[in-house]
Amino acid sequence: MQMRIHVCLIVLFAIAICANTAIAASDEDPDWNKSVNYTxxxxxxxxVDGFLIKANDFSKARAFDVETDYVMLTIASDGSDEWSALLAVNNSQIPDSGIFGERMNITAFEVVTGNDIPAPYTKIGVSTLNITEEETGSWINNTISVSKTIYKDTYIDERVFIAVQVENLRNLEFRNVTINETLPENVLADPDIEVDQIIDISPYSKNTIQYSVKALRPGNYTIPPTEIELEYRGVKYHQYTNSTKLVVYGPDIIAEKTATVDENDPQVLDISIKIENKGNRAAYVKIKDEMLTGCVLKEGKTSTELVIFPNKVKKMEYSVTSEDLRANTIVPSAEIYFSDSKGYSDTFTTKKFYILEEEEEEVLEPDVNINEEVQETEEPAISEEDIEYPKFGPIRSVRDIIDNTMRIINEALEYK
Incomplete structure (x- = not known):
């Protein structure tokens, strides 16, 4: 029996030596920040660094300090974790230091509880673990697993569902976890579902955030990674899902209408409507144009029906004549209707615009020397073929006309 007691004492002594060695090694570890003393x-x-340390209680006061004097600390983290620590100095039964939350080391080097002082107190040293970005990334990768999935490709008038799954791999609870989503241009989220969310994650659980999106135009899109942000023990961690591909099918029809005055005949206006399909599906297109008031169709037609394939361009052209084709004439819009084999359809109109006269260039008069004699010359006769008819110049926007008109009005007011 006595032999067994001796063996147990030896084992306990060895454990105590190993524990003290481990604590000493941690103090010398370069990953620990320099200890700061507090009373x-x-x-x-x-x-300290996201931890709240409180001197909760002390050992009973006596007439003088004894080796059994101790301090009871409570340590709470921002992550709602809490620990209790009983620390003493030069006590064979109670340790003088401890590590809490795997990143805070507290060492007591003085505990005073005598009757001759107003209140007991302790002096402690606190150091925190210096967590590098690599260690932070390793920790979050081993704690939270995330992924993003798109269920299927979609059509231009359909919504597609996206799911973000967050899995907790540890026996830890995380509160107020933020889900931050980013969508590319021309992709809109369902307004009835909040994409960016704040959730709580239970230990060893899976959370799925699901929402739908709709593309404004067909094409190939890349949905960026979703960011998951959480805070644990005063440290913020970020985890990111994979990016995903979204393919949207359908036609994308655009149209442009232009009008130019015939160089050989100023009473003839040539109209052109260019149709382009920027989508990835063919479309049936119906064009219906409106002629200018007082004009007569000279050549071509003002409406047509055609099928336009992806990445192709087609034109509808015609000419009109007018004996009174004036400047600042409004060219009306053309109506475009299109549909595809799936039943998706839409109608839109081209932009209206004005035809303006070309501004006359200022003719600079040659310098005349008054000392020189001016010789009179006979003006040559002007034949019918030499007469230049007025031509219409470039097409300008309505904004240019308004700006020019306001300038003339302002100059007139200033002149008065």
Whole structure:
């Protein structure tokens, strides 16, 4: 029996030596920040790197200090974790230091509880673990697993569902986890579903955030990774899902209408409507144009029906004549209707615009020397073939006309 007691004492002594060695090694570890000293009176608390340390209680006061004097600390983290620590100095039964939350080391080097002082107090040293970005990334990768999935490709008038799955791999609870989503241009989220969310994640659980999107135009899109942000023990961590591909099918029809005055005949206006399909599906297109008031169709037609394939361009052209084709004439819009084999359809109109006269260039008069004699010359006769008819110039926007008109009005007011 006595032999067994001796063996147990030897084992306990070895464990104590190993524990003290481990603590000493941690103090010398370069990953630990330099220790900072604090004095805590009974009831005092301090905040260090996201931890709240409070001197909650002390051993019973006596006429003088004894080796069994101790301080009871409570340590709470921002992540709602809490620990209790009983620390003493030069006590064979109670340790003088401890590591909490795997990243805070507290060492007591003085505990005073005598009757001759107003309140008991302790002096402690606190150091925190220096967590590198690599360690932070490793920790979050081993804690939270995330993924993003798109269920199928979609059509231009359909919604497609996207699911973000967050899996907790540890026996830890995370509160107020933020889900931040980013969508590319021309892709809109369902307004009835909040894409960016704040959730709580239970230990060893899976959370799925699902929402739908709709593309404004067909094409190939890349949905960027979703960001998952959480805070644990005062440290913020970020985890990102994979990016996903979204293919949207359908036609994308655009149209442009132009009008130019015939160079050989100023009473003839040539109209052109260019149709382009920028989508990835063919479309049936119906064009119906409106002629200018007072014009007569000279050549071509003002409406047509055609089928246009992806990445192709087609034109409808015609000419009109007018004996009174004036400047600042409004060219009306053309109506475009299109549909595809799936039943998707839409109607839109081209932009209206004005035809303006070309501004006359200023003719600079040659310099005349008054000392020189001016010789009179006979003006040559002007034949019918030499007469230049007025021509219409470039097409300008309505905004240009308004700006020019306001300038003339302002100059007139200033002149008065």
């Amino acid at each position: 805590l009176y009974w009831g005092d608390s301090i905040e």
